[in-house]
Amino acid sequence: MKRFFKKHYILTSLAVGFFFIGVSFKNDFFEIAKQIEIFTETFKTVNQNYVDETNPGELMNVALKGMLAELDPYTVFFNEQDVLRFKINNTGEYTGIGALVQRIDGHVILKEVYRGFSADKAGLKAGDEIIQIDDINLREYTEDASQLLRGSKSSKVNIKYIRQGKTIATEIILNEVEIKAVPFYKLIDTNTGYIVLSKFTETASKEVRSAFLDLKGKGATKIILDLRGNPGGLLHEAVNICNLFVPKNEIIVTTKSKNEKHNNTYRTRNEPLDLDIPLAVIVDGKSASASEIVSGALQDLDRAVILGSRSFGKGLVQRPLNLSYGTQVKVTISRYYTPSGRCIQALDYSRKDENGKAIKKTQEEFNAFKTKKGRTVYDGGGIEPDIAIKETKTSAITDALLKNNAIFDFATKLYYQKPNNTKVSDTDFDAFKAFVKQEKYKLDTETERAMELLLEKAKKEKIDDVIASQYNQLANRIKQSEEAEIEKYKVEIIKQLEEELIIRNEYRDGLYNFYTQQNIEIKKAKSVLNNITEYKSILKQ
Numbered sequence: 001m002k003r004f005f006k007k008h009y010i011l012t013s014l015a016v017g018f019f020f021i022g023v024s025f026k027n028d029f030f031e032i033a034k035q036i037e038i039f040t041e042t043f044k045t046v047n048q049n050y051v052d053e054t055n056p057g058e059l060m061n062v063a064l065k066g067m068l069a070e071l072d073p074y075t076v077f078f079n080e081q082d083v084l085r086f087k088i089n090n091t092g093e094y095t096g097i098g099a100l101v102q103r104i105d106g107h108v109i110l111k112e113v114y115r116g117f118s119a120d121k122a123g124l125k126a127g128d129e130i131i132q133i134d135d136i137n138l139r140e141y142t143e144d145a146s147q148l149l150r151g152s153k154s155s156k157v158n159i160k161y162i163r164q165g166k167t168i169a170t171e172i173i174l175n176e177v178e179i180k181a182v183p184f185y186k187l188i189d190t191n192t193g194y195i196v197l198s199k200f201t202e203t204a205s206k207e208v209r210s211a212f213l214d215l216k217g218k219g220a221t222k223i224i225l226d227l228r229g230n231p232g233g234l235l236h237e238a239v240n241i242c243n244l245f246v247p248k249n250e251i252i253v254t255t256k257s258k259n260e261k262h263n264n265t266y267r268t269r270n271e272p273l274d275l276d277i278p279l280a281v282i283v284d285g286k287s288a289s290a291s292e293i294v295s296g297a298l299q300d301l302d303r304a305v306i307l308g309s310r311s312f313g314k315g316l317v318q319r320p321l322n323l324s325y326g327t328q329v330k331v332t333i334s335r336y337y338t339p340s341g342r343c344i345q346a347l348d349y350s351r352k353d354e355n356g357k358a359i360k361k362t363q364e365e366f367n368a369f370k371t372k373k374g375r376t377v378y379d380g381g382g383i384e385p386d387i388a389i390k391e392t393k394t395s396a397i398t399d400a401l402l403k404n405n406a407i408f409d410f411a412t413k414l415y416y417q418k419p420n421n422t423k424v425s426d427t428d429f430d431a432f433k434a435f436v437k438q439e440k441y442k443l444d445t446e447t448e449r450a451m452e453l454l455l456e457k458a459k460k461e462k463i464d465d466v467i468a469s470q471y472n473q474l475a476n477r478i479k480q481s482e483e484a485e486i487e488k489y490k491v492e493i494i495k496q497l498e499e500e501l502i503i504r505n506e507y508r509d510g511l512y513n514f515y516t517q518q519n520i521e522i523k524k525a526k527s528v529l530n531n532i533t534e535y536k537s538i539l540k541q
Contacts, residue, residue: 039063064329071332072349072358074318078328083320097157098177099124101146104405108138108145110161111408114179115507122172125163126504127412132160150174164416182207184512185215192526193220196512197241200233200290205240212244212273222278222529224522225294225304226515232289232314235266242297243268245279245304250339252297255317257334262317264334278535279304280525283383284392288312289336289344295383296338302373302539306385307525309392313346313381338383340369346381373540386538387528391492391520397485398492400443401436407493410435411500422501424494432497433486443482451475 043063047054064077076082098117099110108130113119131138133148134157141148149157151174160169181204185195193215197208212223232238239252246252250268257263281295281304292311298304315336320328336344347358366380378384394402401407410432414424424432442448451474458467486493502511515522528535535541 068329072316074314074316074330075332076330078320078330080326083326083328096146096150096174096177097122097124097172098175099149101130101149103145106139112503112508114177115509117177118172118175122170124161124170124172125415127163127408127415129162130159131162131167134158180207182211184509185211186513186516187215187218187220188224188516188522189526191219191221192529193218193223194226194516194522195223196226197291198230200230200235200237200241202234202237204233204237205244208241209244209273216274216277220277223280224525224529225279225281226522227287227291227295228282228284228308228521229286230288230291231286232291235290235293235317238290238293238297239266239268240270241294243270244273245275245277245298246301247272247275250301252339253293254337255334256337257317259333262319262334278529278532280529281306282521282525283308283311283385285309285312285382287383288314292344292383293336293338296342296344299377299383299386300339300342300369300371302371302375302541305387305525305528305535305538306383307387307528308385308389308521310384310388311344311382313344315344315346315381338369340371340377342367342369342377342379344379344382375540387524389521389524394492394496395485395489396446397443397482398489398496401441401486401493402496404441404443406436406439406441407496407500409439411497411504414497415501415504420505422498422505424497424501428497429490429494432493433483436486437483447478447481451478 043056043060047056047059061077061079068075068077097119098114099119100112100114102109102111110119110124110126110128110130112126113124130145133145136148138145149172151157153174153176155174156171157174158169158171160167162168179199179201181197181199181201183196183198185193188194193212195208195211195215197204208225212220215223235253242250242252246268248268248271252266252268254265255262279298281298283291283295283306287295287308288311292314295304295306295311299306316332317334317336318330319333320330322328338344347360349358351359353359361380363380366378369377369379371377413435414421414428451471455471458471499511499514502514506513528538
C-alpha cells in the first residue's frame with residue numbers, strides 16, 4: 001500500500017492516505033487470519049479422520065515446504081536439525097568426521113574426505129558407501145544421515161561401508177571440524193599472491209586479511225582472489241572483504257524491498273589495508289550471492305579486474321526468523337544492488353513460464369550502468385567479467401556427466417585401478433566412454449527430457465505401441481549423438497576426471513596447487529596483473 005501512496009502523490013490529504021493504508025492493513029490481516037483458520041481446520045480434520053495413521057509432523061513439514069516453494073527456492077522452513085545445519089554453514093565449525101556426505105539414489109556416499117580429520121584418519125575414501133552407523137541401517141533410514149555422524153567431541157561411532165564391493169567395519173572418533181573460508185593461499189611466483197575464498201563464514205574477512213598480510217610480507221605486489229564455486233554466505237563479511245581494498249565509507253551494496261525496514265545501504269566502516277595493490281578476481285557460474293557482491297562492488301568501483309565467466313545471479317537477500325520449538329523460516333526479504341545500481345538477481349520468481357520455471361532476462365532486456373570511472377556495465381543477473389574466458393564454461397554434456405556422478409564414479413574406479421595416478425590417458429578415456437554406456441547413465445539433456453515427456457503423453461493417449469519403432473530409433477540416434485558429444489568435449493571431460501583424481505590423491509589443497517601451475521584463468525589473471533598498462537586500461541586508471 002505504501003507503493004500506492006507514493007505513486008499517487010496527487011492525493012493532497014494525508015488523512016485520506018492514512019485511511020486507505022489502514023483499510024489495506026485490515027484487509028491483509030483479515031485475509032491472512034482467514035487462510036490460517038482454513039488451513040488449521042483442514043489439517044486438524046484430515047489428521048483426525050484419515051483412514052490410516054498419519055504423521056502430523058511430516059505432513060506439516062511437506063505442507064510448509066510446498067507452500068514456500070511457490071515463492072522462490074531460498075525461502076524455506078527449517079526444522080530443528082535444519083537450524084543446526086544452517087548454523088554450521090555460517091560458522092564453518094561443527095563436530096563430526098570431516099567429510100562431505102551425500103545421498104545419491106538412496107545410497108549414502110562420501111563425496112570428499114578432508115585431510116587430517118577423523119574420516120581421513122580412519123582410512124575412509126571418496127566413493128565409499130556408508131551402509132550402517134551404529135545399529136542404524138542407512139538403506140532403511142530416510143532422514144539426513146550426516147546428522148548421525150555428528151555428536152559430542154571424542155564420542156565414537158561404529159560404521160560399516162562398502163568399498164569396491166567389499167564390506168568393511170571401522171570405528172570413528174568424532175572431533176571438532178573447522179572448514180576454513182580460505183582453504184588455500186600461496187605466493188605463486190616472485191610477487192603474485194593467490195587467495196582462494198570458498199565461502200563467506202563469520203571468519204571469512206579475518207582469514208582473507210591474514211592471508212593477504214602474509215603474502216604481502218613474502219613479497220606479493222599483486223593479488224588474485226579466486227571466488228569460483230563460492231556459493232556466498234554472510235553479507236557483512238562480503239562488505240568487510242571489500243573494505244580491505246577500498247576506502248572507508250564507500251557504498252558496497254544496497255538492499256531494496258517492499259518493506260522499508262529491509263531497505264539498507266552497506267558501507268565500508270574501517271580504514272583499508274591497501275588501496276593501490278593490483279587485484280584480479282576470478283568468478284564462474286557457481287560464484288553466487290556474497291561472491292557477486294564482492295566481485296560486483298570491486299568492478300563498479302574500478303578496484304579490480306574481474307575474469308572468468310558470468311556469475312550465478314543470486315541477488316535475493318534472506319534472513320532467518322525464529323519460530324516456536326527451535327524452528328526457523330528463512331525468508332527472502334530484499335534484493336541486492338551493486339554500487340552502480342545493478343540488480344544481481346537473474347531469475348524473476350514472480351514470473352514463471354508454462355512449466356512453472358522462473359523467467360530469466362534476455363540480453364535484449366539488460367540495462368546499462370556506469371562504474372565510478374565511467375565504464376559501462378550491465379545487469380541481467382550475475383556479474384559479467386571484464387575478461388570473459390570461454391574455456392571456463394563447461395558444455396552441457398560435461399555438466400550432465402558431473403550431475404549424474406558418472407565422472408565421480410569412474411574416478412573412483414580409476415583411483416583403485418591406478419593408485420597414485422592423476423593423469424587420464426586416451427585408453428582411460430575410451431574406458432570412460434564404455435563405462436558410461438555400460439552403466440546406462442542418464443544424461444538428462446533437454447532432448448532426453450523432451451523425449452520422455454513425449455513417451456508419457458503417448459502412453460496417456462494409448463498410442464505408444466504405434467510410435468514404438470520410430471521412438472526407439474530416435475532414442476538410439478539421440479544416444480549416438482550424446483556419445484559423439486562426449487568425444488567432442490574429450491579435453492574438458494579429461495580435465496574434470498584428472499581434477500577428481502588429484503583430490504583423491506592429494507586432497508583439496510593438491511587441486512589448488514595444480515591450479516596455480518596449469519589453470520587457464522589463473523594464467524590469464526597473472527598475465528593481466530603483470531601488464532600494468534593493460535590492467536590500467538581495463539579499469540580506465
